[in-house]
Amino acid sequence: MAYRRIEVDPLTPAIGAEIQGVDLSRPLDDQTYGEIHEAWMKHLVIFFRDQDLTLDQHKAFGRRFGALHIHPAAPGPEGHPEIFVVHTDKDSTFSEGNGWHSDVSCDAEPPMGSILRLHILPATGGDTLFCNTYLVYDNLSASMKTHLEGLTAIHEGEQIFRGRYAEEGVDDSGKNYPRAEHPLIRTHPVTGRKCVYVNQAFTTGIKELRYTEARSVLDYLFEQIERPKYQCRFRWRKHSIAMWDNRCAQHYAMWDYRPHTRSGFRVTVKGNKPQ
Numbered sequence: 001m002a003y004r005r006i007e008v009d010p011l012t013p014a015i016g017a018e019i020q021g022v023d024l025s026r027p028l029d030d031q032t033y034g035e036i037h038e039a040w041m042k043h044l045v046i047f048f049r050d051q052d053l054t055l056d057q058h059k060a061f062g063r064r065f066g067a068l069h070i071h072p073a074a075p076g077p078e079g080h081p082e083i084f085v086v087h088t089d090k091d092s093t094f095s096e097g098n099g100w101h102s103d104v105s106c107d108a109e110p111p112m113g114s115i116l117r118l119h120i121l122p123a124t125g126g127d128t129l130f131c132n133t134y135l136v137y138d139n140l141s142a143s144m145k146t147h148l149e150g151l152t153a154i155h156e157g158e159q160i161f162r163g164r165y166a167e168e169g170v171d172d173s174g175k176n177y178p179r180a181e182h183p184l185i186r187t188h189p190v191t192g193r194k195c196v197y198v199n200q201a202f203t204t205g206i207k208e209l210r211y212t213e214a215r216s217v218l219d220y221l222f223e224q225i226e227r228p229k230y231q232c233r234f235r236w237r238k239h240s241i242a243m244w245d246n247r248c249a250q251h252y253a254m255w256d257y258r259p260h261t262r263s264g265f266r267v268t269v270k271g272n273k274p275q
Contacts, residue, residue, distance in 0.1 A: 015132040
């Protein structure tokens, strides 16, 4: 596609591109929206610089791509349940996203995309890594692809979310967190490409395999996701935005900046049941 409204600068051949020439605080016309969507589908994660958005503007941009998802555990800012707060400082006991994952894959219909803007950053550190899981699938042997086709991965939120937000006043006693079964190899509904759909945070097993068998398969796939040749690494600046496709990309937010602060807001766009 020839871009007329935006400029697209790829980060690596595998994944990622920086988008220039657009102000996301303003409503997108159809041509600009189409070009952004095309770049997103091609590069899996796209980045924008110098986008100082209000929460309402952030949500409006997200809604251009679909209805917004509400997190099953984390509280949003008052009046903004669709906003997921990302905040880590010297007193934090955990950091959001500090491990390879796809957002809330434990939902029956996981979010299809996420849009994160950071407004407080450490002087150094705090980068986010992204992985192309199309390429993880493409580089499996034919025999491994055949073995994995038809397997069902189990995704659970319990081990991640239980008690996680207690310090923010969330009492989740008696709450049931999502559990879902998804194809281990899913097909992207827009591109038609296949990708590996398991992640270290939420995937706890494989329905058709014994525990030890499942661990062997999952650990092998997790090792592939960690390979740098499938990745890009994004260095944040104040008011940068990262927008990733949860269906075919995973991410890892590095917690290498303690005791400094890293803070921002994220919206996620609702998706469909993986096929």
